[in-house]
Amino acid sequence: MTQHSRDLSRRRLLFGGAALGAGALLVGCTSNEAAPTTAQTKGADTAAGGNSAPGKKVTIGFSAPAADHGWLAAITANAKAQAGAYSDVDFKTVEAGADAAAQRAALSTLIAQKPDVIVMLPHDGKELNAAGLEAMKAGIPVVNLDRAFPDALAYRLQIMGDNYGMGVAAANYIVAQLKAKGVSTPVIGEIPGIDSLELTQQRSKGFADTLAAAGFKVANRRPAEFTADSGQQAATGLFQALPKIDAVWNHDDDQGIGVLAAVNQTGRKEFFMVGGAGSKKAMEDIQADGTVLKATVTYSPSMASSAISLARLIGQGKGMSDLVELQVPKEIVLASETITKENASNYLKLGF
Structure with missing residues (x-):
């Protein structure tokens, strides 16, 4: 930046x-x-x-x-x-x-x-x-x-x-956390928003480019539609595709409500997650530190x-x-x- x-x-x-x-x-x-x-x-x-x-x-x-x-x-x-x-x-x-x-x-x-x-x-x-x-x-x-x-x-x-910077910021946080934990070959998931929008494509490119610079890559990517319901569906599909996950970037905090619902439903809590946009609910969850959501990157x-x-x-x-x-x-x-x-x-x- x-x-x-x-x-x-x-x-x-x-x-x-x-x-x-x-x-x-x-x-x-x-x-x-x-x-x-x-x-x-x-x-x-x-x-x-x-x-x-x-x-x-x-x-x-x-x-x-x-x-x-x-x-x-x-x-x-x-x-x-x-x-x-x-x-x-x-x-x-x-x-x-x-x-x-x-x-x-x-x-x-x-x-x-x-x-x-x-x-x-x-x-x-x-x-x-x-x-x-x-x-x-x-x-x-x-x-x-x-x-x-x-x-x-x-x-x-x-x-x-x-948008590109959102992906960069999310990836930088994930890379730093994984390196601090000594994880060299992480399994990283991504839940973008509406894939046809240029802004979504830019976010994903910033994320992929920054991960690649650290020698990492996205293992599975499941687009949602900026809603809680679509977030839950995308996360469920991601969990089914990946038996083990180290980190997830969810592009949008609104659809993140559904992602967290899927986390609770499946009991998948072995990973940490970064959100996107900066909703008040996401910030409160991050502050309370009681979920897999550990950070969010702003899009105000x-x-x-x-x-x-x-x-x-x-x-x-x-x-x-x-x-x-x-x-x-x-x-x-x-x-x-x-x-x-x-x-x-x-x-x-x-x-x-």
Whole structure:
């Protein structure tokens, strides 16, 4: 991880704060409903007289998939809460629908209404690339979240978690633990999320590349779908395929609930596990140290808060006050941090 990536991570709260607990809409969601806290959004510091002071009124259109997952719920909740911190922001949400086609139709309607800026988390970056291009050609800057557009002309700003870095961080923790235990030929399992998504592929590549550098490899890989039920099914299949396991990386803490259910159901506790995203429930389990889950690597939905804050600046024609440049950057990547028993208490307030 570069110093630049670490600096970006430390600036997260300047951009908009960290994760917001949102409603547990399905079994896979990891938290209860919670009001925004000062740790989860960045309040407007009007006393500073800088960028946060009220300025030109900005209408921000927003679209993200339905909150049927704890992380997605936090994305939408963070965006709404951050918009509410500014008296000069008019926040307009449009439904994303059930798939990419429905979201594109909704976005076309939004584009016709001519908001100042559009913030979106697409169902699929490749399939929604055309919607980004449509908005940008109409003179509406697009702030894209999480799922990358392949065309740089489809967005004014793209904010991403470090998916490759998540895999690197997870592998680094696993390698360090195994070497400390003197395990030279470990059996390592992997439970990714939706395999067709580029972000999943990047996570797996970072994981595989880093393991390979240490002379290790993944023995079995069972994709899930970011839900508790799919996590339980994938873990059950992994346990059946591998009679002995030393370590597992599960990409997503929501589906990790199902993984832990499979652990309890099968009694397979000879390994340790690393999670992904940084849910509050995962952090609490890590802190309590009563399960196989010993660490998680962050992929914070704080990016939605950041997106709203930066969309506002773009709409007002401003840059970031702590940078020399006069405009908001084109790309921002938030670094993935490793949460363990030793530092979980520092991160709990940021869990979604």
